[in-house]
Amino acid sequence: MLAKRIIPCLDIKDGQTVKGTNFVNLREAGDPVELGRFYSQEGADELVFLDITASHKKRKTFTELVERVAANINIPFTVGGGIHELSDVERLLQAGADKVSVNSSALRNPQLIDEIASHFGSQVCVVAIDAKETPDGWKCYLNGGRIETGRGLFEWAHEAADRGAGEILFTSMNHDGVKTGYANEALAKLADALPIPVIASGGAGAMEHFRDAFLIGKADAALAASVFHFGEINISKLKQYLCAHNVNVRLR
Numbered sequence: 001m002l003a004k005r006i007i008p009c010l011d012i013k014d015g016q017t018v019k020g021t022n023f024v025n026l027r028e029a030g031d032p033v034e035l036g037r038f039y040s041q042e043g044a045d046e047l048v049f050l051d052i053t054a055s056h057k058k059r060k061t062f063t064e065l066v067e068r069v070a071a072n073i074n075i076p077f078t079v080g081g082g083i084h085e086l087s088d089v090e091r092l093l094q095a096g097a098d099k100v101s102v103n104s105s106a107l108r109n110p111q112l113i114d115e116i117a118s119h120f121g122s123q124v125c126v127v128a129i130d131a132k133e134t135p136d137g138w139k140c141y142l143n144g145g146r147i148e149t150g151r152g153l154f155e156w157a158h159e160a161a162d163r164g165a166g167e168i169l170f171t172s173m174n175h176d177g178v179k180t181g182y183a184n185e186a187l188a189k190l191a192d193a194l195p196i197p198v199i200a201s202g203g204a205g206a207m208e209h210f211r212d213a214f215l216i217g218k219a220d221a222a223l224a225a226s227v228f229h230f231g232e233i234n235i236s237k238l239k240q241y242l243c244a245h246n247v248n249v250r251l252r
Contacts, residue, residue: 003250004214004242005045005221006235007199008228010035012051012081015065017229030229033068039228040073042235043252047073048169048223050101050128051081052144063095070096078126084109089116093124101169103128104142107149107156110163117164126199127160128169129153131186138186145173153186154193161196168194169223171201177226179205187217199223207233207241214247 010017010032017032036047049069066079079092080101089100106112106127116125130141131153138153157168170190172183182203190198197220200213204224213219227233239249 001248002220003045003248004219005199006043006210006238006249007046007048007221007223008035008039008044008235009048009050009201009223009225010069011225012049012065013053018052032065033072035229036069036077037072039235040075043239043250044075044235045221045250046076046078048078048080048101049097050079053081063091066092066095066097080126080128085112086115086119089120089124093120099124099126099166101126101128103130106160107140107142107151110159113160113163113165117166122164122166122196125165126167126169127157127165128171129157129160130171130173132173133183133186141173154189157190157194161194165196167197167199167220169199169201172203175203176201178203179209179227181205181209182213182217182219182222184212184217187213187219191218191220197221204233207238210238211242211245211247214242215245 012032017030017035039047070077076098078099078101079097083100083102084105092100102112113125130145131138140149140151140153140156142149175183180203182200187200199221200217200219201223204227210222213222239251242249
């Protein structure tokens with residue numbers, strides 16, 4: 001059985017790591033290069049670096065910052081934000097990223113998933129989905145949760161997998177930043193339905209939330225930001241806790 005992964009996420013705005021609650025009130029949380037190096041040493045399995053202003057302000061991810069982060073870590077590294085075409089992917093991979101995450105651009109142009117997978121391999125393509133539970137079911141949102149699309153979470157995740165996505169990164173906007181646990185019911189439904197790994201995002205506030213994401217939500221990986229950035233949860237202690245609760249994780 002594959003080890004479950006713990007993934008700190010660095011949301012980047014204007015070159016600084018930030019963390020908000022429900023995508024709006026953003027607080028600064030430190031230098032991305034220092035945090036990347038720290039998490040790499042702490043035993044994180046992977047790192048995700050999202051330029052949260054890139055899609056919204058129509059600008060490219062800071063390639064130079066990606067290079068600096070990549071030079072300081074020795075774990076797989078995913079980059080997202082402002083990726084609209086193959087040349088963006090190539091630039092980020094050359095800067096040191098192992099994978100790219102596409103979100104709004106893939107919803108607007110699903111063919112982008114096919115192109116990334118065919119040119120660089122499915123293992124490079126992570127499709128991030130920001131979704132909110134509404135009276136009409138789970139719906140996908142664009143541009144950091146600013147624009148509702150009408151697309152359903154489960155049908156879009158299916159399509160992304162069919163087009164060649166290597167992983168789905170699912171953020172529940174209802175749970176994001178609130179620290180009451182992940183959207184385990186929706187996660188389990190995704191995990192059961194899809195042939196590719198699902199990364200849980202949105203809601204981590206305590207160690208048991210990670211345990212539940214793996215055991216109840218059947219997630220392959222769990223991503224979190226503020227609980228790590230502000231020192232509320234230590235990654236090596238989290239892994240020891242998970243190990244004690246029969247979750248298979250890589251210990252250092």
